[in-house]
Amino acid sequence: NAGVTQTPKFQVLKTGQSMTLQCAQDMNHEYMSWYRQDPGMGLRLIHYSVGAGITDQGEVPNGYNVSRSTTEDFPLRLLSAAPSQTSVYFCASSPNRGPYEQYFGPGTRLTVT
Amino acid sequence: GENVEQHPSTLSVQEGDSAVIKCTYSDSASNYFPWYKQELGKGPQLIIDIRSNVGEKKDQRIAVTLNKTAKHFSLHITETQPEDSAVYFCAASPPKDNFNKFYFGSGTKLNVKP
Numbered sequence: 001n002a003g004v005t006q007t008p009k010f011q012v013l014k015t016g017q018s019m020t021l022q023c024a025q026d027m028n029h030e031y032m033s034w035y036r037q038d039p040g041m042g043l044r045l046i047h048y049s050v051g052a053g054i055t056d057q058g059e060v061p062n063g064y065n066v067s068r069s070t071t072e073d074f075p076l077r078l079l080s081a082a083p084s085q086t087s088v089y090f091c092a093s094s095p096n097r098g099p100y101e102q103y104f105g106p107g108t109r110l111t112v113t
Numbered sequence: 114g115e116n117v118e119q120h121p122s123t124l125s126v127q128e129g130d131s132a133v134i135k136c137t138y139s140d141s142a143s144n145y146f147p148w149y150k151q152e153l154g155k156g157p158q159l160i161i162d163i164r165s166n167v168g169e170k171k172d173q174r175i176a177v178t179l180n181k182t183a184k185h186f187s188l189h190i191t192e193t194q195p196e197d198s199a200v201y202f203c204a205a206s207p208p209k210d211n212f213n214k215f216y217f218g219s220g221t222k223l224n225v226k227p
Binding site: 004101 | 155
């Protein structure tokens with residue numbers, strides 16, 4: 001099993017550009033989440049999904065969109081990048097029902113200039 | 114929503130000493146408390162967790178204690194080794210509908226000096 005994979009590993013965007021961060025898992029987990037990690041602030045939940053076709057907002061959803069068309073994939077879209085979105089982004093998955101351990105991907109470091 | 118506070122933000126210990134990291138939470142409905150270790154350039158990895166019906170859990174050199182009345186939980190690492198150096202995060206998870214959301218502390222950078 002590859003676990004949770006994320007691409008790209010690094011990305012630099014200009015203000016106003018859009019992009020999609022990719023996340024995939026091969027563990028057949030129902031639950032998937034996106035977090036951002038900023039210095040001194042831990043991890044904050046952006047969006048999450050409890051299954052294909054179902055998504056909901058977390059603590060800091062503004063400026064981000066998600067969709068979940070398959071169990072395996074959970075992409076995060078930045079609609080119009082802003083410098084405040086400079087961060088490290090982690091995708092995580094966990095089995096349904098719980099609470100259960102979350103498995104994190106390796107992260108995407110995004111810089112918006 | 115849930116608020117998790119973690120202390121200290123940095124901790125430096127000598128190899129072989131013990132390290133203790135403390136967290137408090139605000140939502141009495143939280144029922145799951147994991148601890149994650151994050152090495153440089155990697156994603157967080159679960160090292161130990163505890164559920165609200167248990168007061169203490171041990172796994173070799175690592176232990177977690179939970180005081181539900183006071184709403185705090187702690188991570189204890191004994192006989193620290195240089196490879197324990199990393200950033201550690203606590204989290205609390207209150208149930209919401211059919212999903213347990215996770216709220217993380219701000220992290221503790223542990224440095225174990227050889």
